[in-house]
Amino acid sequence: MRLIFSARDAAAALYVAPLAELAAHDPRNKVMVLAQAPAFGILSQAGINPVFIEAPAVNHPDDPAAAVLLKEAAHWVSDHQPDAVIAGLSSPGQGGIDEALLKVAACPTFLLQDFWGEWNPFFNAVPSVFLVLDAAARELNRQRHGADSFIMGSPRHACYSRLDIPAIRRTSRAKLNVETTQVIGWFGQSLHHVPGYTAVIEHWVAAVESLGEKPTVIYKPHPRESEAQRQQTLALLTANEAVPVRFLENWPVEEALIACDCVCSIMSNCLYDAAYLNFYSQMPLSSPVSVLTSQALLDTLSPQIAFEALPYTRLNLADTILPTDSLAEKLALALSSAGLEKAWLNAGQHLVSPTAAAAETLIFIQNFTEQNVRRKQSVCLMEQN
Structure with a gap:
């Protein structure tokens, strides 16, 4: 052909x-x-x-x-x-x-x-x-x-079967010098023009700051985010100097994902990547979380995205956080051993080998x-x- x-x-x-x-x-x-x-x-x-x-x-x-x-x-x-x-x-x-x-x-x-x-x-x-x-x-x-x-x-995820996930996790967390602390990641999207996107990041930062055991924050931008958008996101994430933020601009996305205990985004494919890494991991790896805490953002994206039909929501491959939810409580649960195990078990039950x-x-x-x-x-x- x-x-x-x-x-x-x-x-x-x-x-x-x-x-x-x-x-x-x-x-x-x-x-x-x-x-x-x-x-x-x-x-x-x-x-x-x-x-x-x-x-x-x-x-x-x-x-x-x-x-x-x-x-x-x-x-x-x-x-x-x-x-x-x-x-x-x-x-x-x-x-x-x-x-x-x-x-x-x-x-x-x-x-x-x-x-x-x-x-x-x-x-x-x-x-x-x-x-x-x-x-x-x-x-x-x-x-x-x-x-x-x-x-x-x-087919994109078939290559995950060849990853040495424990070794990558050790190496990536050693590079971040966070071997003994949890890591929560914000994985950006080129949605800065959408009403409510900035507000979601602000909600997320406030929720992370309120956690009792504060994790290290990483930011992995989307390839389509412009330099101005990346700097805008960094400014929002680093508004409170008490929460350390690592900018993983040049890291391979799999290394950034595997470093995380909790992977957060609006509705990025990174959440599906994180679910497939759980599928191939021999133990709980990370909790994918879809952060949809702005009603303005939901109203804008809902005509394009059937949120309730997505496997993130329907199969619990990711925890979906809506404007009526407590973001801080949901993040704390996602970072807990129970939350990590839930994400891992759901990936193993609902995903199919690619x-x-x-x-x-x-x-x-x-x-x-x-x-x-x-x-x-x-x-x-x-x-x-």
């Missing part, structure tokens, strides 16, 4: 990498990977050798830059003549190479959906099939997009593509007759 993979966002790159790598190992396949920043750097570090797309993401479909991006995507489609396009999911609001490829490709298209029910409608191009994490994502896609889905699982996810997904793509070719041939024969 001739395949084009694409990615713009960091999470998309992590899902594209195992599929593209496995596809490229088959000599019958011709694989091309197109990427924008920050995905380009992540894929390059993974040894994928992507093509860098210089055209930046665009803010409106009618912008002249959008036409340039679509022309770029059409060039690669024309040059490679793919049998299938597998695009990463990028956050709504801007259009990038993923959305452009979905728009211009005449072959079957597949969206690697790394977050439940999400689709970027920038060019209004719905993929032929959503490749999704689980049954909850498939149902959300039916409700929201009326689209077909294939449950692939989470070992075969990439291989099974590629088989599905091949079968779907071959069926599409046969359908086209049948139509041609009918028209000829």
Whole structure:
């Protein structure tokens, strides 16, 4: 098969990498990977050798830059003549190479959906099939997009089976010099424009300060957070000098996650990463916590995210903290031995091993593509007759 993979966002790159790598190992396949920043750097570090797309993401479909991006995507489609396009999911609001490829490709298209029910409608191009994490994502896609889905699982997390989690924990906590204290992490998202995001961080800082046994705070920014956003978050986190904050800007995300006893974010994929680290850990590792303490933030994001349907909430893979909850009490419970064990047990009970996810997904793509070719041939024969 001739395949084009694409990615713009960091999470998309992590899902594209195992599929593209496995596809490229088959000599019958011709694989091309197109990427924008920050995905380009992540894929390059993974040894994928992507093509860098210089055209930046665009803010409106009618912008002249959008036409340039679509022309770029059409060039690669024309040059490679793919049998299938597998695009990463990028956050709504801007259009990038993923959305452009979905728009211009005449072959079957597949969206690697790394977050439940999400689709970027920038060019209004719905993929032929959503490749999704689980049954909850498939149902959300039916409700929201009326689209077909294939449950692939989470190929991004198969590599966790090879991690020496206890050794990484010892090393990372030694680097932080926190071998005997607990660590709580804030994992940022590029949501500073959303009403209530700043308020959530302020609520979180106040709650951490009120804990009897104060943990060390780490901050791991999202790759899409700008320098200004990172500095804004740091200023909020360090407002009280009594709580030490370590800025882990250049740390691999897995090292930062494994260092933590409690992983906190709004609704980042890092929470799912932390759940899968619990899945592979031989003992309780960390408590993932989704902090949604601002009603303004909830009101803004709820039309886009079905919070109640997410496994974080539905399967208790993460503790979801709402405006009516006591944030300090919830964090104290998450850091307790009972909270850590609960998160660990839920991950083991509800998550599925992703070992075969990439291989099974590629088989599905091949079968779907071959069926599409046969359908086209049948139509041609009918028209000829």
